[in-house]
Amino acid sequence: MINRTKTTFFFLLMGALLVFANGNSQEHPSLILTKAGVEKIRAELGNIPIFDATLEKVKAEVDAEIALGIDTPIPKDYSGGYTHERHKRNFLILQKAGVLYQILNDEKYAQYVKDMLFRYEGLYKDLPVHPQTRSYARGKLFWQCLNDSNWLVYVSQAYDCVYDYLSKKERKQLEKNLFRPFADYISVENPQFYNRVHNHSTWGNAAVGMIGLVMGDEELIHRALYGIEDDGLPVGAKDNDGGFIKVEGQKAGFLANIDEPFSPDGYYTEGPYYQRYAMYPFLVFAEALHNVRPELKIFEHKDGVLLKSVNALLNLSDADGEFFPLNDAQKGMSYHSRELVTAVDIAYHYGNHNPQLLSIAEEQGQVLLDDSGLAVALGIREGKSEAFQKKSINLGDGADGKQGGVAVLRYGNEDMTLVFKYAAQGLSHGHYDKLSYSLYEKGTEILQDYGLARFVNIEQKGGGNYLKENTTWAKQTIAHNTLVQNETSHFEGKYEVGSQHHSELYFFDASNPDVQVVGAKEQNAYPGTVMHRTLALIKADGFERPFVLDILKVTSNSANQYDLPFYFLGQVMQANFEYTVPESLEPLGSDNGYQHLWSEGQGWPKAESTQLSWLENGRFYTLTTATGKDDELHLVRIGAKDPEFNLRRDAGFILRRKDTRNTTFVSVVESHGSYSPVSEFSVNANSSVGKLETLVDTGEYTAIAIENASNGEKLLFMMSNSDSKMDREHHLKIDERGYTWKGPFQLVKTTNY
Incomplete structure (x- = not known):
């Protein structure tokens, strides 16, 4: 268990000062891709069918977007509207383009990421709060901070992939005008969104933490793990759905969002639909922490509950893989979703290489284009797959x-x-x-x-x-x-x-x-x-x-x-x-x-x-x-x-x-x-x-x-x-x-x- 103490904070603060003095000396990429992982992927390309097929599909998708050109419209719409869907599409493509740059070593993908990031840098520094007022925590690119956090979780991965492609001056400009203000806005400027136990906050914590890891910003990493020390929120404050934002004595931050909503069995109290949604930030941030801060032993936290939760979630689906619609849940959501591709691959790679997870990956028909996706692809190639047994x-x-x-x-x-x-x-x-x-x-x-x-x-x-x-x-x-x-x-x-x-x-x-x-x-x-x-x-x-x-x-x-x-x-x-x-x-x-x-x-x-x-x-x-x-x-x-x-x-x-x-x-x-x-x-x-x-x-x-x-x-x-x-x-x-x-x-x- 990771304890929040003055001593921990002292060493984190000292680490921040050292990083500030010496610059960010860690390797890149290091979040979901690692340098060693990229070398292994390149060595296996052409010989790992499910990985190769996924790569070709992603390449065709990103190439089509590059041909269309970059569009970063002024935000104005709710979910489903053009500006909302365009910015959502942008962050998904940015992450994929960054990965393609690392795997294919083709600079056109790095240049695309760079150009898009600077378009956002120019847009964000003078961007007002989103004009739609329904949310209890309005974003800037999107109508709610939740979607802004989605953006930063994905874009931090793209930035990690092109970090060394950018000059020191370019990185400084992006971090000063885009990434640090973005992280501050969804956290310290919106504590009612960030500093709670809820799937919304999990996305916020992961967003702040992942960009903090890329930037080597210890303050952001600490804020992600433990929340905001003094958020000024009254106990009993509620969100638009009537849920409590702050409960007496409740902690905040990423670790609290693991400790509180998950049972030891891996059941997530909001139900399988929202567990599916939250699994992406839970697991990609955990993977990033594992790679950059292995001393935290994040996959061992609470007796390994994050990895256990993947098995629990798969067991909460019917014969077609659709999740049981408990609580707020849209019918038809299934383990074929992109979040569960991430969950299955990471659980396989960082767990005990459960061969039953390979059969789910085969059903999904795709893998992550990273270290964990490679592990799954190799397991399938080697014939290790076993049928997933859902029991009572x-x-x-x-x-x-x-x-x-x-x-x-x-x-x-x-x-x-x-x-x-x-x-x-x-x-x-x-x-x-x-x-x-x-x-x-x-x-x-x-x-x-x-x-x-x-x-x-x-x-x-x-x-x-x-x-x-x-x-x-x-x-x-x-x-x-x-x-x-x-x-x-x-x-x-x-x-x-x-x-x-x-x-x-x-x-x-x-x-x-x-x-x-x-x-x-x-x-x-x-x-x-x-x-x-x-x-x-x-x-x-x-x-x-x-x-x-x-x-x-x-x-x-x-x-x-x-x-x-x-x-x-x-x-x-x-x-x-x-x-x-x-x-x-x-x-x-x-x-x-x-x-x-x-x-x-x-x-x-x-x-x-x-x-x-x-x-x-x-x-x-x-x-x-x-x-x-x-x-x-x-x-x-x-x-x-x-x-x-x-x-x-x-x-x-x-x-x-x-x-x-x-x-x-x-x-x-x-x-x-x-x-x-x-x-x-x-x-x-x-x-x-x-x-x-x-x-x-x-x-x-x-x-x-x-x-x-x-x-x-x-x-x-x-x-x-x-x-x-x-x-x-x-x-x-x-x-x-x-x-x-x-x-x-x-x-x-x-x-x-």
């Missing part, structure tokens, strides 16, 4: 791993994947969705998490920024597959309250691939109410595919209305209950997300087991839920009170119980059969569940019977509600028949009880 996993949340977590249950080769979220709030990008889950079959969503309400970098939709519906819908509890009490979101949708609490794991057991179970409790989302949810992924004889058993036990000190939604994708096939369809649509409610749900139908159970079936991607799916005569069944669709069509028109089913204090919701979700539009044959289109019944439901035990529709056989799932110890023996009598088992649950097959 339970990842703790919080700095100590004890603030809840995320569990992923997988059957087979992702034939069925269940994602259970019982995590902490997730900073300002968190949603109010305690004990929610989503379900996948291969890459097909069966029950979905909505994700975010934003069209990233599409200017027509709010300048590419978060839409108001992200707050009014996507973050609200009713937008998720979890319990809503009295049409009010968890913690009343208050970030200050939600940030103080997390759910508690009850148990996780994936030791038997045919019966995998996870459970957790939440007792703070609604004061006086405890939610205890247990999810089992079961593969049993008589059922074509694995199915999910969902048991949600609610106990409260008052009577409430409970809503349990299920959001599915596809076309409704049939329902075994009667319902009415209104002549004109009305929203289901007036606030907390309910205003965005059209009430398309209302029904009432006519059996103890209510079923709804739908067809999606050639498969049939059925939700079976145990119901009572007073339950209400609501068919809903997202999109009410949405005049700009910012929300998807997806369907949902809500089970409602009114005037109820204690209750248990029990459901089964199954995949079955298939339909081919080519042959026009449907196979096994009906559910295998004949009846779903709650046999026992006390404070100590719950027992559920699942009857097979074809042969009448029953699966009996029994669990302890109060003791989750794996070695504890339990005894339960059901209809005069006794059952004994060890551990928190047991599944048995029976013809009677």
Whole structure:
């Protein structure tokens, strides 16, 4: 662990004075490329297929940009607008051009970088703050300091590559008029952006640190690692998303941004979408520190959590490599993104050369054009690649791993994947969705998490920024597959309250691939109410595919209305209950997300087991839920009170119980059969569940019977509600028949009880 002490600061200050007196004597390049690495790359060129192919692609891209000429327009646009996208394109191309200069030793790339840098030097020294005012920390080149930091992270790499190509006078001019003012602006002039624990600040820390490493500026390096000593920010200040900028006693800087958001398992509290985004600055700055300041042992910090986090992140993806959309997350983001190319290559090179990472790199079809990319390319060439094995996993949340977590249950080769979220709030990008889950079959969503309400970098939709519906819908509890009490979101949708609490794991057991179970409790989302949810992924004889058993036990000190939604994708096939369809649509409610749900139908159970079936991607799916005569069944669709069509028109089913204090919701979700539009044959289109019944439901035990529709056989799932110890023996009598088992649950097959 690296400690921040007066002694450390003294030696860093002395180092700064020596650098000032003697000039920057370190080798260049030294951040992501090294002189030794460049020599190795040149020696292997033409004999490393994936590296060679990447190089040719990058060369063609940069050559095309050089032919177009340099454009550094006066900034004016939000994300997606021309000036925003042009400056973004510029920093990406600058970094690539710098690398090409080093690898190909062609001065045209160095000259291009030089010319572009001096264009920015001339632009930046008199550039005002960006004219768009939406951000809590406005940039200069971009509408927010976050994007300015993106620019400096990439451009620092380009500068490192052409450092020796430039004269001492040219370097001095760039550093005086561009790089040092740029670093100061995004840090000391915007401490509300820079001096916090958040993915924004990680980019800022890396930007300041990386340009500091190239310049040999010890003050900037220290500022990057530890933050600003006295930032003048009041405790409790917030950003535009309602997230805390400053929390009492919280440290800042790059090391704090490793220590706080990452759990020991490598889970990043903001969720996989933002973990993917932050992995680039985390890992390229770490690589630069490793190369220039090896004494910091950055890849060993917090027991090597940065390298661990790559494995955690890859495990938070579906069969298509798309990340589970927990918290604010755009669906479709995957490990094919440029950030994950960086993450996989660096994790392979600086980790233990895990051969499974090579198969991900092969899927990505490209590598970094640096030392780590060479290592991956050589590993692939030498046939070391092994398939990446994604298994069931339970990842703790919080700095100590004890603030809840995320569990992923997988059957087979992702034939069925269940994602259970019982995590902490997730900073300002968190949603109010305690004990929610989503379900996948291969890459097909069966029950979905909505994700975010934003069209990233599409200017027509709010300048590419978060839409108001992200707050009014996507973050609200009713937008998720979890319990809503009295049409009010968890913690009343208050970030200050939600940030103080997390759910508690009850148990996780994936030791038997045919019966995998996870459970957790939440007792703070609604004061006086405890939610205890247990999810089992079961593969049993008589059922074509694995199915999910969902048991949600609610106990409260008052009577409430409970809503349990299920959001599915596809076309409704049939329902075994009667319902009415209104002549004109009305929203289901007036606030907390309910205003965005059209009430398309209302029904009432006519059996103890209510079923709804739908067809999606050639498969049939059925939700079976145990119901009572007073339950209400609501068919809903997202999109009410949405005049700009910012929300998807997806369907949902809500089970409602009114005037109820204690209750248990029990459901089964199954995949079955298939339909081919080519042959026009449907196979096994009906559910295998004949009846779903709650046999026992006390404070100590719950027992559920699942009857097979074809042969009448029953699966009996029994669990302890109060003791989750794996070695504890339990005894339960059901209809005069006794059952004994060890551990928190047991599944048995029976013809009677």
